[in-house]
Amino acid sequence: MASTHDHPGEQAAQDPIKLIAIRDEPLSVDEVLRAVGDDAAGGTALFVGTVRNHDGGADVDTLGYSCHPSAEEEMRRIAGKVAAEYPVRALAAVHRVGDLRVGDLAVVVGVSCPHRGEAFEACRKLIDDLKHEVPIWKHQRFSDGTEEWVGAC
Template sequence: MALTYDHPGEQTARDPIRLLDIRDTPLSVDEVFRAVGDDAAGGTTLFVGTVRDHDGGQDVDGLGYSCHPSAAEELRRVAEKVVADFPVRALAAVHRVGELRVGDIAVVVAVSCPHRAEAFAASRKLIDDLKHEVPIWKHQRFSDGTEEWVGAC
């Protein structure tokens, strides 16, 4: 069944990018969720990425994120592409840089769309493209004393 977009609420909002940031302070899930509130949205997805205690069979003690000076511009480009490809009512994405501990929130993205399927697809595209295209790098420290840089996160 094809969706018809004859109501303004079924279309991309006029200014759907509500919050984009790269911060060296703790992230707020509530702030990101509030940013994507929209009365025309029937589906809102929220993804929270946290620092896990293992990677590649090794125990992780902590990690640091750093970014290129162009990271904020690239984040906006990724967000604009998602808005162009989906009927986004509201979008938000915030990534942390600096030193993080196991359990800390590293990234939060949220998307509101008229329907849940669109919200899931747009959110998935947003986090996947953020991880692959925005120049943010992860430096993991393992409990055995070794460390590893991970290309783009």
């Protein structure tokens, strides 16, 4: 009898990277969820990063994201690394640039895998690596009139 790991659905998809984008318009959780849909996936994990109303003990009014021209290419490179490390059926990541307000979506990533544990791990790896390696910068403006630039987000 064949092992359950022999089934094609237990393996990574041939081309799992479905959506990688940097956009200056509002992001859609539904778009990412649709992009990572896969009949062989038993688990789908999403991470939605939103603009919060505080940072470092100060009230945030607005913030802006800007990026290096290579940012989308870097996102794709990181997505490829994650897809090589986990049995990813489908993966998507979109990041917003431009001026955002509190509550706006800044980043949405999703990963589907044969099982939930793999999906959670792959999704966490994807967002953590995007945050640390993609050249996207955050310019925060605080309610007290101060502002701050934050390195790769």
